[in-house]
Amino acid sequence: MDLMTLTAVQLSSKIKAGEIKVMDAVDAALAVIKEREKEINAFITVDETGAMHRAREVQRLIDIGELSSPLVGVPIAVKDNICTKGLKTTCASKILYDFVPTYNAEAVANLEKAGMIIIGKTNMDEFAMGNTTETSYFGVTRNPRNVGHVPGGSSGGSCAAVAANEVPCALGSDTGGSIRQPSSFCGVTGMKPTYGTVSRYGLIAYASSLDQIGPVGKDVTDCAALLQVIASYDSKDSTSVRLKDYDFMSALKNNCAGMKIGIPCEYFGERLNPEVKEKIWVVVELLRENGAKVEEFDLGMLEYVIPAYYVIASAEASSNLQRFDGVKYGYRTKDDMGVHDMYKSSRSEGFGSEVKRRIMLGSFVLSSGYYDAYYLKALRTKALIKKAFDIAFAKYDLILSPVAATTAPKLGESLSDPLQMYLGDIYTVSVNLSGLPGITIPCGIDSAKLPVGIQMIGNCFSEKTLLQAAYTYECIRNVEGKGRT
Amino acid sequence: MMAREYETVIGLEVHVELATKSKIFCGCSTEFGGAPNTHTCPVCTGMPGSLPVLNKQVVEYAMAMGFSTHCQINQNCKFDRKNYFYPDNPQNYQISQFYLPICYDGWIEIETKEGRKKIRIHEMHMEEDSGKLLHNEWEDFSLVDYNRSGVPLMEIVSEPDMRSSEEVINYLDRLRMLAQYLGVSDCKLQEGSMRVDVNLSVREKKRKIFGTRTEMKNLNSFKAIARAIAGERERQIDLLERGRQVVQETRRWDDMKEYSYAMRFKEDTKDYRYFPDPDLPSVMISDEWMESIRASLPELQPEKQARYERDFRLPTYDAAIITASKHLADLFEQTVALGGNPKKVSNWLMVETLRLLKKHGEEPEQIRFSPEHLAKLITVAEQGSVNNRIAKEVFEKMYEEDVDPEVYVKEHELTSVHDASVLKEVVKQVLENNFKVVEEYRNGKAKVFCFLVGQVMKEMQGKANPTMVGELLRKMI
Amino acid sequence: MVNKITDEIIDYVGNLAKLKISDDEKEQTRKDMQTIMDYIDILNELDTRKVEPMFYIFPVHNVFREDVITNGDDKAHMLANAPKQKDGQYQVPKTVE
Numbered sequence A: 001m002d003l004m005t006l007t008a009v010q011l012s013s014k015i016k017a018g019e020i021k022v023m024d025a026v027d028a029a030l031a032v033i034k035e036r037e038k039e040i041n042a043f044i045t046v047d048e049t050g051a052m053h054r055a056r057e058v059q060r061l062i063d064i065g066e067l068s069s070p071l072v073g074v075p076i077a078v079k080d081n082i083c084t085k086g087l088k089t090t091c092a093s094k095i096l097y098d099f100v101p102t103y104n105a106e107a108v109a110n111l112e113k114a115g116m117i118i119i120g121k122t123n124m125d126e127f128a129m130g131n132t133t134e135t136s137y138f139g140v141t142r143n144p145r146n147v148g149h150v151p152g153g154s155s156g157g158s159c160a161a162v163a164a165n166e167v168p169c170a171l172g173s174d175t176g177g178s179i180r181q182p183s184s185f186c187g188v189t190g191m192k193p194t195y196g197t198v199s200r201y202g203l204i205a206y207a208s209s210l211d212q213i214g215p216v217g218k219d220v221t222d223c224a225a226l227l228q229v230i231a232s233y234d235s236k237d238s239t240s241v242r243l244k245d246y247d248f249m250s251a252l253k254n255n256c257a258g259m260k261i262g263i264p265c266e267y268f269g270e271r272l273n274p275e276v277k278e279k280i281w282v283v284v285e286l287l288r289e290n291g292a293k294v295e296e297f298d299l300g301m302l303e304y305v306i307p308a309y310y311v312i313a314s315a316e317a318s319s320n321l322q323r324f325d326g327v328k329y330g331y332r333t334k335d336d337m338g339v340h341d342m343y344k345s346s347r348s349e350g351f352g353s354e355v356k357r358r359i360m361l362g363s364f365v366l367s368s369g370y371y372d373a374y375y376l377k378a379l380r381t382k383a384l385i386k387k388a389f390d391i392a393f394a395k396y397d398l399i400l401s402p403v404a405a406t407t408a409p410k411l412g413e414s415l416s417d418p419l420q421m422y423l424g425d426i427y428t429v430s431v432n433l434s435g436l437p438g439i440t441i442p443c444g445i446d447s448a449k450l451p452v453g454i455q456m457i458g459n460c461f462s463e464k465t466l467l468q469a470a471y472t473y474e475c476i477r478n479v480e481g482k483g484r485t
Numbered sequence B: 001m002m003a004r005e006y007e008t009v010i011g012l013e014v015h016v017e018l019a020t021k022s023k024i025f026c027g028c029s030t031e032f033g034g035a036p037n038t039h040t041c042p043v044c045t046g047m048p049g050s051l052p053v054l055n056k057q058v059v060e061y062a063m064a065m066g067f068s069t070h071c072q073i074n075q076n077c078k079f080d081r082k083n084y085f086y087p088d089n090p091q092n093y094q095i096s097q098f099y100l101p102i103c104y105d106g107w108i109e110i111e112t113k114e115g116r117k118k119i120r121i122h123e124m125h126m127e128e129d130s131g132k133l134l135h136n137e138w139e140d141f142s143l144v145d146y147n148r149s150g151v152p153l154m155e156i157v158s159e160p161d162m163r164s165s166e167e168v169i170n171y172l173d174r175l176r177m178l179a180q181y182l183g184v185s186d187c188k189l190q191e192g193s194m195r196v197d198v199n200l201s202v203r204e205k206k207r208k209i210f211g212t213r214t215e216m217k218n219l220n221s222f223k224a225i226a227r228a229i230a231g232e233r234e235r236q237i238d239l240l241e242r243g244r245q246v247v248q249e250t251r252r253w254d255d256m257k258e259y260s261y262a263m264r265f266k267e268d269t270k271d272y273r274y275f276p277d278p279d280l281p282s283v284m285i286s287d288e289w290m291e292s293i294r295a296s297l298p299e300l301q302p303e304k305q306a307r308y309e310r311d312f313r314l315p316t317y318d319a320a321i322i323t324a325s326k327h328l329a330d331l332f333e334q335t336v337a338l339g340g341n342p343k344k345v346s347n348w349l350m351v352e353t354l355r356l357l358k359k360h361g362e363e364p365e366q367i368r369f370s371p372e373h374l375a376k377l378i379t380v381a382e383q384g385s386v387n388n389r390i391a392k393e394v395f396e397k398m399y400e401e402d403v404d405p406e407v408y409v410k411e412h413e414l415t416s417v418h419d420a421s422v423l424k425e426v427v428k429q430v431l432e433n434n435f436k437v438v439e440e441y442r443n444g445k446a447k448v449f450c451f452l453v454g455q456v457m458k459e460m461q462g463k464a465n466p467t468m469v470g471e472l473l474r475k476m477i
Numbered sequence C: 001m002v003n004k005i006t007d008e009i010i011d012y013v014g015n016l017a018k019l020k021i022s023d024d025e026k027e028q029t030r031k032d033m034q035t036i037m038d039y040i041d042i043l044n045e046l047d048t049r050k051v052e053p054m055f056y057i058f059p060v061h062n063v064f065r066e067d068v069i070t071n072g073d074d075k076a077h078m079l080a081n082a083p084k085q086k087d088g089q090y091q092v093p094k095t096v097e
């Protein structure tokens, strides 16, 4: 039996049933990691001893009946911008090359409470700035479906690790599409929850008003189960929202009858690769056949989402990343003559070029004389984008769209032109700007054998509707055999 | 001789440390002192992934300050980040309020020789303090202690309405009194819980436009502030008289050398890139919340003074002086509550206490003796068991070490001798030893009577009741 | 709107952001920034005069903690990652003006 082809929920059931031990699951994960890592490089840190130690502890707790959650005993990988106590957390940057947090992110504390086993920390674009996982200080991650291609990003390591069966599930973070886009490129299921659903405490901030931690899994059930584990109200995060209902798994019902689904026309314009478009259209048709009311409509604002996003995200990032200065933690230059030279050298040597580009951009749009023209303008645009979604969700339960215009590009193709790279986020950033939940589900494979994903977007705090629709599609897909990856 | 007459124009930025138990955005202690970095956590050391959560008490203290200085309240206010790099600032941004400060457009009334005057307050805002940098002259590094990082501050920005150091000190006194009365800050300049930056410019009298101003920092006593104002005024006038320009800059006052020096922030551009902190939701202050804070405001100095005059029948002068310090006023009321006669208590505070404070260069907050001991001393003196001179002596001891006056008097055998037979014996002896003086007295030289009393007291080592001595002398001469 | 990103702007912003932009990098940095800023200018097509800037996505206010000391001495943990420390403090190059 190959344990690593099981979903997280299936694996946990076997553990709870006593068919296998937690240590077996961890062993299996470590074995696959050993086999695939040289090629994939999904991990920055693999914590073999810590994971085995923890596995024995969790097994003991299961044996005495203290742990029984849906994901108990399941090995998990955590994106390396999420703080893990005693385990190196680098943000894939030289500037944090040796940083070992002395505290856990709230989401990580929740994983531990649920009896999950952290196997290691996954690779990403440096400080989550990028959509290919090529800007990491620790080397690129390769797409397990086709190693000549990128896994997407910035949570490329998390998605690749799940796609390569190195772990059943992982945590990613999504600021402008960083869970949904690599999920699409790697053929896994990934979800960005409504802003405020998962605590940001311990998530090393890129853009505070947009960042959310979310689950990456093999299927919708795993995503729902993992979201249920990590979502919580946290008094340490002032933007955390207390939900009425955390029982996301109860939404896993195979039924989309009467569901009103909107298809934003402009998302299917000429920018979209025809093969991707075709696969997505199959999903639309399947849902329609199964009773959903599908309608095309004009959402609007699409051409403004990228500039608004990059102004806001870069502005916040420029401030958030000021704390990396060589004083309290992380990399410090050897050449420290005066304090300001020390800052400049440490930061210039410690940050990679994409991070520096965004810090420059963000510092510029906030600088004296430009705040109104750029920053406030972007925030006004954000209000208009949010309003467009409000109008849409007055009519629809759900919006369906592509995740990205193409499937995963080849390694090394994307970084040369920053603007083109930024435009790659066009279908995903408005979800972050509007605080909405979004999920990516695999819906086919293109002629180059690369996965295609579809994005479902829900209204704020309507995760359950979103999960139900995604689950329904997944059931149909598995029965029909269409769009299977 | 100066050819032209100049006017000094002064505005102040005052930082007051709020008296909360915990820091503004984390649960670390604000206690002063403590080994370096022992009051720190991921939030106040700017660790990656840490997030701020606002201390509610800070908002309520700020509102109380706002109400007592006639400010408007921004009922929807928020926090902004002030971005600049410096090692005492762990995030390299300070969380402050820039776009919507909690209080604005207020005033404080001051009173000087020239009469009463309103000093307008431009705004007051909440912000976090920075850490402390320590340097040794002989070493090429500095050390950072983040114990103060995140201690809540209120920054109070006045309009440039002051014209002399007298006005400035009066304004600061008023402000400090207010903060102490409200219990929002102890405002100790020496410990840095009140910090003053002076913005000063000069202009020829009758001119309407302000001159170029400089900002002076590092002023840690009222005396230093007065000297700095005089020094900087002189420096600026001198520049203008010589046809030179005043440069807008930040200067550091050196109180030893009585001169200010331009502070050179290398490469400092003062472009703080303010923007609203996305980690902190806005603060909505409802009418009800405002009302509840307003209703809970304590009695402030003017009302207290009036009450002292009315209820304790203190003269206006006494009431004003005692209520000028919340500490003194509290001590007064506590002592009176223990049975001290109000006028007597007031006398001890007004005369002896203030004299000793001045002598030791201390503030009323530093008073060590308890109201219980002051009340006891008054009783002891009233009952005549010690005389006035000894009572003062005991008080001085009490001021220094907070001794129990009863115990002290007993231990040092200071009780006046009331035993008439003992006294009689001494009086008899004195009269015999000074028969010439006694003669003079009998011949009508009344003045010498005091000398005789003095002699008896001397023999008694002061431990006699002077009234009793006088009576006996008269009887026995 | 800026039409031209100059070398001076790059120097100025580099200084604000405490990033050293070497002469070799400067031209590329300038060009990249120019391209992106030109693109961002599309926002000017939008009439936002009547739109309030959206600072927060949800109308959440008044998230407070009570004034209680919850942390003890955690100095060792806080200093654990410091690149240079001395006597329980973070060591930095001399900062006196």
Ligand SMILES: [Mg+2]
Residues within 6 Å of the ligand: B096, B127, B155
């Ligand atoms: Mg300030």
Ligand SMILES: [Zn+2]
Residues within 6 Å of the ligand: B023, B026, B027, B028, B039, B040, B041, B042, B043, B044, B045, B150, C071
């Ligand atoms: Zn703290």
